[in-house]
Amino acid sequence: MTTSDNGDNGGIDQSVQAELDRLRGSIDNIDAAVVHMLAERFKCTQQVGHLKAAHHLPPADPARESRQITRLRELAESARLDPAFAEKLLNFIIAEVIRHHETIADGSAPRP
Numbered sequence: 694m695t696t697s698d699n700g701d702n703g704g705i706d707q708s709v710q711a712e713l714d715r716l717r718g719s720i721d722n723i724d725a726a727v728v729h730m731l732a733e734r735f736k737c738t739q740q741v742g743h744l745k746a747a748h749h750l751p752p753a754d755p756a757r758e759s760r761q762i763t764r765l766r767e768l769a770e771s772a773r774l775d776p777a778f779a780e781k782l783l784n785f786i787i788a789e790v791i792r793h794h795e796t797i798a799d800g801s802a803p804r805p
């Protein structure tokens with residue numbers, strides 16, 4: 694067995710290390726894509742927040758959220774992702790968006 698250290702049992706086989714590095718490279722790329730996609734999503738939701746504030750619409754729209762959750766759960770199922778996890782993630786993001794919308798409606802967020 695080829696290990697990356699002096700033979701103690703803490704060493705990792707080099708082929709295992711190479712596979713770990715390859716997979717972690719992909720994970721890093723995916724994490725970067727997630728960050729970029731979230732940034733784009735927040736750019737859109739900020740604009741929605743300003744539109745709502747300008748027209749005195751409430752920050753949250755529970756009916757829209759309910760449709761999104763139904764849709765996302767279906768997408769998750771077909772992608773073999775746990776639908777409960779997908780729902781929790783969407784709710785987490787939406788809660789942050791609503792917080793932004795409340796700040797915009799308060800008048801404490803500058804227009805971009």
Ligand SMILES: C=C(O[C@@H]1C=C(C(=O)O)C=C[C@H]1O)C(=O)O
Nearest residue numbers: 738741752753754757758787790
């Ligand atoms: C972005 C909106 O505002 C809120 C945030 C949502 C979201 O992040 O997808 C969905 C509904 C609203 O509670 C919207 O009304 O479309």
